Amino acid sequence: MSIDSVKIEQPGKKVLLTGNEAIARGAIEAGMKYATSYPGSPSAEVLDVLAKVGNPFGIYAEWSTNEKVASEAAAAASFAGIRSMTIMKPDGLNVAIDFFTSLAYSGINAGMVVVLGDDPSAHSSIKEEDSRYLAKLSRLPILEPMNIQEAKDLTIKAFELSEFIGLPVVLRGVTRICHASGLVTLGDIEKAKAPVKAELKEKFLCQPLAHPELEQKVKKAALWAENNNTIEYSGPANAESIVIATGPCALYAKEALIELGLTDEIGVLRLKMSWPLPDKTLLGYLKGTKEVIFAEETDPFIEEGITSLVAYHGSEIGPIKFFGKRNEYVKGPMGAGIGELNTDILIDTLAEIKGIKRPDYSGSTASCVEHVCGSIPLRDRAFCAGCPHRASYWAIKAALSLDGNNGFVLGDIGCYAMGRGPTGYNMLSTVHSMGSGVGLANGFGTMQRFDFKQPVIAVVGDSTFYHAVIPALINAKHNSAKFLCVILDNSTTAMTGHQPHSGSVIDARGVDAPALSIEKIISGIEIPYTIADPYDVNDTIDVILAKLPEPGPKVLILRQECVLLKSKVGKNQKMYIDQTLCLGSKCGCGDLCSRAFNCPANINAPEQGKMIDQALCVGCGVCATLCPTHAIKLVEGS
Amino acid sequence: MMVFDKLNVIIAGVGGQGNVLASQLIALAAVEAGYEVTVGETFGASQRGGSVMSHVRLNSKNSLGPLIPKGMADVIVGFEPMETLRILGVYGNPRTKVLVNTRPVYPIKVLAGEQVYPNLNTILQGIKEHVAIMVSINATDIALEVGKAVVANMVMVGALSGTGFVPIKQEHFLKVIKNHFGEKLLEMNEKAFFLGLNNVVQRIK
Numbered sequence: 001m002s003i004d005s006v007k008i009e010q011p012g013k014k015v016l017l018t019g020n021e022a023i024a025r026g027a028i029e030a031g032m033k034y035a036t037s038y039p040g041s042p043s044a045e046v047l048d049v050l051a052k053v054g055n056p057f058g059i060y061a062e063w064s065t066n067e068k069v070a071s072e073a074a075a076a077a078s079f080a081g082i083r084s085m086t087i088m089k090p091d092g093l094n095v096a097i098d099f100f101t102s103l104a105y106s107g108i109n110a111g112m113v114v115v116l117g118d119d120p121s122a123h124s125s126i127k128e129e130d131s132r133y134l135a136k137l138s139r140l141p142i143l144e145p146m147n148i149q150e151a152k153d154l155t156i157k158a159f160e161l162s163e164f165i166g167l168p169v170v171l172r173g174v175t176r177i178c179h180a181s182g183l184v185t186l187g188d189i190e191k192a193k194a195p196v197k198a199e200l201k202e203k204f205l206c207q208p209l210a211h212p213e214l215e216q217k218v219k220k221a222a223l224w225a226e227n228n229n230t231i232e233y234s235g236p237a238n239a240e241s242i243v244i245a246t247g248p249c250a251l252y253a254k255e256a257l258i259e260l261g262l263t264d265e266i267g268v269l270r271l272k273m274s275w276p277l278p279d280k281t282l283l284g285y286l287k288g289t290k291e292v293i294f295a296e297e298t299d300p301f302i303e304e305g306i307t308s309l310v311a312y313h314g315s316e317i318g319p320i321k322f323f324g325k326r327n328e329y330v331k332g333p334m335g336a337g338i339g340e341l342n343t344d345i346l347i348d349t350l351a352e353i354k355g356i357k358r359p360d361y362s363g364s365t366a367s368c369v370e371h372v373c374g375s376i377p378l379r380d381r382a383f384c385a386g387c388p389h390r391a392s393y394w395a396i397k398a399a400l401s402l403d404g405n406n407g408f409v410l411g412d413i414g415c416y417a418m419g420r421g422p423t424g425y426n427m428l429s430t431v432h433s434m435g436s437g438v439g440l441a442n443g444f445g446t447m448q449r450f451d452f453k454q455p456v457i458a459v460v461g462d463s464t465f466y467h468a469v470i471p472a473l474i475n476a477k478h479n480s481a482k483f484l485c486v487i488l489d490n491s492t493t494a495m496t497g498h499q500p501h502s503g504s505v506i507d508a509r510g511v512d513a514p515a516l517s518i519e520k521i522i523s524g525i526e527i528p529y530t531i532a533d534p535y536d537v538n539d540t541i542d543v544i545l546a547k548l549p550e551p552g553p554k555v556l557i558l559r560q561e562c563v564l565l566k567s568k569v570g571k572n573q574k575m576y577i578d579q580t581l582c583l584g585s586k587c588g589c590g591d592l593c594s595r596a597f598n599c600p601a602n603i604n605a606p607e608q609g610k611m612i613d614q615a616l617c618v619g620c621g622v623c624a625t626l627c628p629t630h631a632i633k634l635v636e637g638s
Numbered sequence: 639m640m641v642f643d644k645l646n647v648i649i650a651g652v653g654g655q656g657n658v659l660a661s662q663l664i665a666l667a668a669v670e671a672g673y674e675v676t677v678g679e680t681f682g683a684s685q686r687g688g689s690v691m692s693h694v695r696l697n698s699k700n701s702l703g704p705l706i707p708k709g710m711a712d713v714i715v716g717f718e719p720m721e722t723l724r725i726l727g728v729y730g731n732p733r734t735k736v737l738v739n740t741r742p743v744y745p746i747k748v749l750a751g752e753q754v755y756p757n758l759n760t761i762l763q764g765i766k767e768h769v770a771i772m773v774s775i776n777a778t779d780i781a782l783e784v785g786k787a788v789v790a791n792m793v794m795v796g797a798l799s800g801t802g803f804v805p806i807k808q809e810h811f812l813k814v815i816k817n818h819f820g821e822k823l824l825e826m827n828e829k830a831f832f833l834g835l836n837n838v839v840q841r842i843k
Contacts, residue, residue, distance in 0.1 A: 016666055148676075176678055181665060181679075182675065251704075255702065259707065342703070342707070343705060343707045344707045361731050365726060365727070366708075366727060368730065368765070371768070372761060373760055376723060377745050378745070379652065379746075380688070380745065382686060422747065422750065423687075591751065594749050594751075595751050598746055603744060614787075
């Protein structure tokens with residue numbers, strides 16, 4: 001909630017923190033000194049916080065170019081005896097996985113914690129991915145906090161476990177931990193200020209011979225789980241039915257049981273560590289149990305682990321009926337293993353299993369929407385008013401249309417992924433991982449021998465350019481792949497909260513840093529490039545039209561700062577509609593400004609007619625360029 | 639002022655309206671008022687014009703999950719009329735108290751003429767009929783008087799304080815507002831808070 005609360009030196013004081021802040025605080029209390037990350041929601045703010053408050057504690061924090069480099073740098077700190085942390089979302093773990101599967105074999109020295117921010121229901125992601133499978137593949141033990149206090153406490157535990165077994169340990173948050181807030185009792189950070197010295201004293205080699213030792217470490221982690229109270233039970237003694245839960249699902253289960261009046265009948269067994277499992281302790285709880293309901297997000301990860309465990313010990317513990325994703329008893333709104341869980345879902349699940357009716361709190365209010373107006377429009381995600389991406393997509397759309405050769409656009413992740421939606425005129429034909437639009441363009445651009453003739457445009461953001469695009473452009477140059485790479489340079493990593501990147505003049509801590517020029521890197525690869533202003537739509541269209549037919553790879557940098565950043569700094573200009581010039585429905589423009597351009601500031605309301613919403617307009621002026629009667633004008637002196 | 643064992647508050651609106659900050663300040667003020675607080679919210683992609691809501695749960699002990707179950711909202715603070723109705727249908731009940739900003743933010747498909755925004759008066763009247771009490775305020779216009787549309791969030795926080803819907807004293811709100819804003823922005827945001835507060839207090843006296 002407040003970054004300042006993270007650095008308070010009053011052990012025992014209770015403060016309201018977000019999950020991300022609590023993880024950062026835990027890292028500080030644990031004496032973590034070296035943190036790296038590439039921004040991704042929902043876990044981006046962990047490094048934001050460490051970079052801002054870490055200096056007095058001797059913490060180094062960087063926004064790395066991508067998650068693989070971030071992980072390697074953090075591992076180096078561990079090798080040299082410094083406790084380290086690297087933070088990413090599942091997409092990032094996918095990028096770094098080659099390193100992690102190797103790191104398991106070499107092992108580490110000082111504690112290293114990998115914070116994974118999973119996003120069940122994909123609130124801020126293009127896909128939902130349960131990162132626990134890749135963590136297990138890399139032999140990283142997984143801790144899962146239930147609430148904000150535990151986000152801090154388990155971070156500290158993760159460092160202890162990491163050093164106990166000599167492997168990195170995953171702290172898995174989900175959106176409802178990372179972005180949620182709760183009260184946290186602070187611990188001691190006095191010791192965290194002590195200086196530490198880095199020195200590499202041993203070798204860390206990934207080699208097949210290390211495999212037996214690795215599996216021993218996993219066994220040691222399971223033993224640690226047995227001895228460190230990683231299982232917590234609440235409910236009646238000898239309950240015949242239990243919910244086995246991880247993360248915030250344990251809270252949902254407890255509240256659901258209260259609402260259904262089942263707290264005397266069903267217990268909740270919570271696993272703080274979801275891999276490897278403490279088999280012995282678990283079997284102790286399972287003995288005598290008749291029914292087990294699994295509550296976890298997103299995939300049936302502990303469900304698979306526990307049902308497999310029971311299969312080996314069936315004769316000792318007796319028959320158990322399982323209710324989970326495999327038999328589709330526990331399911332999100334769109335099916336088993338799809339979307340996040342919540343108290344409501346578990347109320348329904350438990351009511352169904354127990355054959356009882358769920359309480360109705362809503363009454364007649366539940367049908368208020370139908371009563372009042374039948375239905376209400378959904379709200380699509382949209383580019384902000386004045387967003388340069390809207391102007392860029394407008395120009396790309398117009399240029400491809402004028403070119404007339406069925407050209408198409410390949411995209412990837414970032415704000416500009418909304419190019420697949422109405423405010424980007426549904427322009428994107430593909431969206432996958434970071435930089436993959438340019439990789440795909442390499443493929444399309446080398447298919448001439450198959451009579452492929454369509455013009456190809458790949459759009460990428462500036463942060464993505466550094467993250468994943470450079471190797472694809474090198475490939476394009478070497479193999480003469482024909483396409484236009486459009487770099488939508490808004491000078492920031494916008495979607496995740498405006499973090500600086502390798503092209504920024506400051507680093508994560510706000511200290512001056514060398515900014516790497518996109519055009520110099522492209523010059524180095526010897527690809528021809530042009531820089532244009534996306535707000536100058538007509539010029540941009542001309543440049544794209546001229547570049548499309550040229551052979552080999554080409555680059556167009558469309559440079560205009562993110563409007564959210566611009567609005568923070570100063571007062572924006574405003575546009576208005578001169579009603580004496582606007583011809584309205586008689587114009588023949590087809591409501592170009594409001595209907596076609598799709599800027600939320602261009603209103604065409606039934607009562608008010610055409611107008612510019614002064615609360616939203618930032619005065620980019622693009623709609624003024626489009627208006628055929630020049631009715632849209634700049635507010636004088638704005 | 640009433641005292642509650644637990645209270646479920648939803649702050650609903652459209653990305654970019656400053657509702658995440660408003661929910662944070664309401665949560666911090668609730669802590670000042672002595673409550674255990676859990677907040678569930680989403681930010682990131684949802685900030686870009688989508689429907690956004692925060693769940694702020696006040697409790698005597700901190701055992702609640704971050705999400706309010708269906709039909710269990712005690713208070714809904716709606717930053718946008720249509721979003722308020724949308725959230726009411728899922729989380730509201732006949733005892734829910736509603737504070738609503740009357741200024742619509744039109745969805746893109748409405749601007750494009752593909753869908754129709756329901757009549758504003760119908761929405762407001764409809765909300766009123768389905769809840770215990772509804773207080774409306776044009777927070778956006780009040781904010782523009784102060785100087786910037788984005789301080790509509792502080793107008794709403796002030797209005798919430800004025801309604802007495804939450805067991806948080808004015809001084810608790812003011813303390814967290816003072817702590818949050820730097821010197822440069824404090825005056826404008828405090829002004830917005832009091833305009834919202836006075837607007838509501840005058841009308842519901």
